[in-house]
Amino acid sequence: MIRAEGVSKIFGPQPASIMALLEQGKSKSEIQQETGHVVGVNNASFDIAPGEVFVIMGLSGSGKSTLIRCVNRIIEPTGGRILFKDPEAGELDVTTLDYEQLRMLRKQHMSMVFQHFALFPHRTVLSNATYGLEIQRRPDSERKRIGQEVLDMVGLGEWGQAYPSELSGGMQQRVGLARALATQARVLLMDEPFSALDPLIKVNMQQELKRIQQELQRTILFITHDLDEAMRIGDRIAIMEDGEIIQIGSPEEILVNPRTEYVARFVEHADPTGVITAGTIALPFTSSLVQRVGNRYGLQYFARRGYPRLRYGQDSTGRLKHVMTNERELPVQPLEQVIEARAADHLPERRDDLILTCPETTVLRQVLRGRLHSALPIVVTDRDGRIRGLVDDPELISGILEKRGHFQQDTVTTSDCAP
Amino acid sequence: MGELLEFLRALLNDPFDFVDLPARQAITDAVNWVVANFRDFFRTYVSPPVRGVMNGVHGALSAIPPGMFLLGVFALGWWAASWRVGLFSLISLGLVGFMGVWDPLIITLSLVVTAVFFCVLFGLPLGILCSRSDRFNAILRPVLDIMQTTPPFVYLVPAVMLFSIGNVPGLIATIVFAMPPMIRLTNLGIRQVQSEFIEAAVAFGSTHRQILWKIQFPLALPTIMAGLNQTIMLSLSMVVIAAIIGAGGLGLEVYAGLERLNIGQAFVGGIGIVLLAMVLDRITQGLGEKAPGARHKSE
Numbered sequence: 001m002i003r004a005e006g007v008s009k010i011f012g013p014q015p016a017s018i019m020a021l022l023e024q025g026k027s028k029s030e031i032q033q034e035t036g037h038v039v040g041v042n043n044a045s046f047d048i049a050p051g052e053v054f055v056i057m058g059l060s061g062s063g064k065s066t067l068i069r070c071v072n073r074i075i076e077p078t079g080g081r082i083l084f085k086d087p088e089a090g091e092l093d094v095t096t097l098d099y100e101q102l103r104m105l106r107k108q109h110m111s112m113v114f115q116h117f118a119l120f121p122h123r124t125v126l127s128n129a130t131y132g133l134e135i136q137r138r139p140d141s142e143r144k145r146i147g148q149e150v151l152d153m154v155g156l157g158e159w160g161q162a163y164p165s166e167l168s169g170g171m172q173q174r175v176g177l178a179r180a181l182a183t184q185a186r187v188l189l190m191d192e193p194f195s196a197l198d199p200l201i202k203v204n205m206q207q208e209l210k211r212i213q214q215e216l217q218r219t220i221l222f223i224t225h226d227l228d229e230a231m232r233i234g235d236r237i238a239i240m241e242d243g244e245i246i247q248i249g250s251p252e253e254i255l256v257n258p259r260t261e262y263v264a265r266f267v268e269h270a271d272p273t274g275v276i277t278a279g280t281i282a283l284p285f286t287s288s289l290v291q292r293v294g295n296r297y298g299l300q301y302f303a304r305r306g307y308p309r310l311r312y313g314q315d316s317t318g319r320l321k322h323v324m325t326n327e328r329e330l331p332v333q334p335l336e337q338v339i340e341a342r343a344a345d346h347l348p349e350r351r352d353d354l355i356l357t358c359p360e361t362t363v364l365r366q367v368l369r370g371r372l373h374s375a376l377p378i379v380v381t382d383r384d385g386r387i388r389g390l391v392d393d394p395e396l397i398s399g400i401l402e403k404r405g406h407f408q409q410d411t412v413t414t415s416d417c418a419p
Numbered sequence: 420m421g422e423l424l425e426f427l428r429a430l431l432n433d434p435f436d437f438v439d440l441p442a443r444q445a446i447t448d449a450v451n452w453v454v455a456n457f458r459d460f461f462r463t464y465v466s467p468p469v470r471g472v473m474n475g476v477h478g479a480l481s482a483i484p485p486g487m488f489l490l491g492v493f494a495l496g497w498w499a500a501s502w503r504v505g506l507f508s509l510i511s512l513g514l515v516g517f518m519g520v521w522d523p524l525i526i527t528l529s530l531v532v533t534a535v536f537f538c539v540l541f542g543l544p545l546g547i548l549c550s551r552s553d554r555f556n557a558i559l560r561p562v563l564d565i566m567q568t569t570p571p572f573v574y575l576v577p578a579v580m581l582f583s584i585g586n587v588p589g590l591i592a593t594i595v596f597a598m599p600p601m602i603r604l605t606n607l608g609i610r611q612v613q614s615e616f617i618e619a620a621v622a623f624g625s626t627h628r629q630i631l632w633k634i635q636f637p638l639a640l641p642t643i644m645a646g647l648n649q650t651i652m653l654s655l656s657m658v659v660i661a662a663i664i665g666a667g668g669l670g671l672e673v674y675a676g677l678e679r680l681n682i683g684q685a686f687v688g689g690i691g692i693v694l695l696a697m698v699l700d701r702i703t704q705g706l707g708e709k710a711p712g713a714r715h716k717s718e
Contacts, residue, residue: 074621107624118619122637122711132623134633183623 001219002048002071002187007080009066009243012037015078028242040066042243043080050186053213053220055230058240064223065115067240068191071221072110073102084109086186107135111180115192117172119164125175126151126160132183150178153212170201177209181216190222194229206232227266231255231275239263251275255403272403278367279360281396281405282380282389285314290390304377304390312379318386320379323355330355335362335370335378348373357381360388364399367391454580461581469587472536477529485521489513492698500705507701511694518687520672524695527658527668530586531699534593534654539647542598546605546646547631556606563599571596571660579664589661597653604646608639637711644707651703655696669695 010018018037028039041063048054058064069075071082073094082094089109097105111132119128127134130147138146151157154174164172173193180188194202210233213220224230230237231251238248239262247259255275258264283289285302293303299313299321310330313321323330335358342348354374358367360382370378377392398404430437483491489509497505515524549556571592578588612635620630636643662670669691676685 072622074618103624103626105624106622110622112619112622114615114619116615118615120616120619120634120638131620131633135624135629179623189622 001050001052001085002221003081003083003085004044004046004067004071005081005083007044007067007070007077007082008042009040009063009070009075010037010078011040019079039063039243040075041070041077044240044243044245045080046238046245046248048219048221050219051217053222053233053235055222055224055234055237056240056245057224057227057230057234057237059225062240063243064225064240065191066243068189068221068223071189072106072112073097084187088186107132107183109185110187110189111183111185113173113176113180113188113190113193115195117164117169117176117196119172119175119179121164123163124160125156125162125164125167128164128175129160129178129182131179132185136183146182147178150182151175153181153215154178154208168201169197170205173197173205174208177212181212181218186219188218188220190220192223192225195225202229209233227270231270239266252277252280256280256405267403272400273365273368274363276364276399276403276405277360278358278362278364278378278380278391279382279388281364281399282360282391283395284389285312285387287389304392307377310376312387312390314387318384320357320381320387323379325353330376332357332379334358335366338373339366339369342373350375352376355379359383364396368396371396450577450580454577458581462583465591466582466587469533469537469590473529473533473586473590476532476536477526480529480532481522481525485516489516496698496702496705499702499709504701504705508698511698515691515694518691520669520687520691523667523669523672523688524691527655527670527692527695530590530593530658530661530666530668531651531654531695534590534597534657535647535651537590537594538598538601538650538654541594542601542646542650543605543643546602546643547609547636549602549606550609550635559602563602566595567599571657575660575664584665586661586666588664589657589666592664593654593657593661596657597650600649600653601643601646604649605639605643608642608646609635611642612638640710641707644703644710648700648703648707651699652696655692655699658692 008019008022009015010022012018012035015037018031018035018039021031021035022039022042026034028042031037031039044063044067046054056064056067066075070077071094073082077095080095084092084094084105086092086109089105092101092105094102094105120131123131126144126147129150130143133143133146148157148160151160154177156171156174156178159167159171159175164175167175173196176193180190194205197205206229222230222233234251236248236250237254238245239254240246241262247254247263249257252275254263255267255270255272258267283304289305290302291305293301293308293311295301296313299315301311301313301324303309303311309325311324313324315321320332323332330353332355335356338354338356350372352375355376355378356370356374357379358370358381360380362380367378377390380388380391382388395405480488489512492512493505493509495505496502496508512524515521545559549559574595575588575592578592582588582591609631616634616638617630620634625633658666658668658670659673660670662668662674669688672688672691673685676682676688
């Protein structure tokens, strides 16, 4: 949907001449000292899929706000290309568009949400929300209808006639979001939209955004300096430092497999329980900690070291057939079902004769909840129901404390970001 | 050697003895030249519209019966600001009428309205141009300084030479003197609009013109109204000076009173000017606070 290829932005009197220095591999601070030019963004590349929430995360001064402005050319990039692909608009090279084409792109295909809301103070909430439609020259009745729709969607249906100054910060940003949604642009550029909000309201807004995104399936480029926020809403995250993108990956990939020391330090204090999945930490049957203990009736039996009496019977397709202990078959239930069925129990009975299973995409938080109901290792299955591995206390503990799992080496691939 | 020292001594003592800049003659000649060559141009193309607007405004204002007029002023003050301002306006202008100078008041008001009309007509676009082009702003700024600081008496005589005596040269002098704040504050108001609003408007694909009229102008309106207020006050301050070259109204009362040493007549005219100034000031200030762009100030 949006692809950035080697986008750079240099601030100063002669930006073009600095590009050569960058290519020679001079660092940002060297360039600043020698030439007085500031490198805002250095050779940033990424590819955002339709319907994806792509988060660019970095501390202040890392160039993330500059980069997002290069995408709709509110800031003119010094080098590189921005490509926009859309079934309606076809494929456009944003960096070569003339003024009118660029205006068309901003009007129809890309809208924006700002950190400090940037609501027009002299306009009512409704007329703020419909600003983009006004620019599109839609008829009055249509503007009113769509405006009311988007305001309803962000929960401000009653506030159309109020002025922005009468609204709280969170409500103001809802208007900002409504304004961006109203134009029906496929791409939403969100520049730290929730950074100026109180923590509680911030979490509310993140949930709200996720809900709206589920409904509307826009393509979102989201900037933040808050790792938890990035993990919560991002399908993929790009980490920026000093104008460069140093890693792109899913939240889990970044958490489990940070590419540089910088990223590692960054994610050190992130809460992994909502990000890391059971599939990542599960102990595979190929591990030396699992032994094959025989076969019978066409099933292979495995046992984990330290639990000799538990025997996992796996059929030829790799699915779990049953779990035996001393010739007795143990009940097997999906973890989600058990948690749901006993949701009311504050302190549930913890059984030592119940095997729970969960899909590999289950996050640790949910796995931990499952542990309340059964003391036995949890069996993790893949999409097709085949056994991926076992999760027991050692996996959970190292997953949470060290953010490491048995699968990270061979399953986690860091996406195409230039070194 | 001795001669050189002598020369330097003389130069230090009285340098002005060495050069004689014939400025007086040059300016006199220049003005005469302009009068000789452009008098007809000014009298055919500049005077009629100014006189036309003046006559139109005066005709309209003097057609309103004074009682109705006072009621209208009361309503306008109430709508623009508050009922207090409405009442104040009613009493002030009523007082002027009771002092027997209602007709001069209407003439002065017409002069002010006409002058302000032309100040806005030219000042607003010039101010907008200034806000969009730093170069134009740099060129216009010294011109505005000259317009504001040159003592009006200096250009009264050339004005009379070009336009003959009467209301028109007085109006021209008033327009020249009162226009700068309109331009300056329009420029300032538009430049002061926060860049985040501009950025948001750009991000939604607005044209330059849409940004100007949908965002910058409404947000600048309180400042522009302050400029309008200044322009009105400055035009009022010119009515006495304009009377010297034949403009009528309360200024003429003052001027005539002074000439005949009729202190009472001069003071009545003066009080009328002050009261009119206060009424116009309160009403335009109220309008400025009512402007939609004034909302962000309360945030």
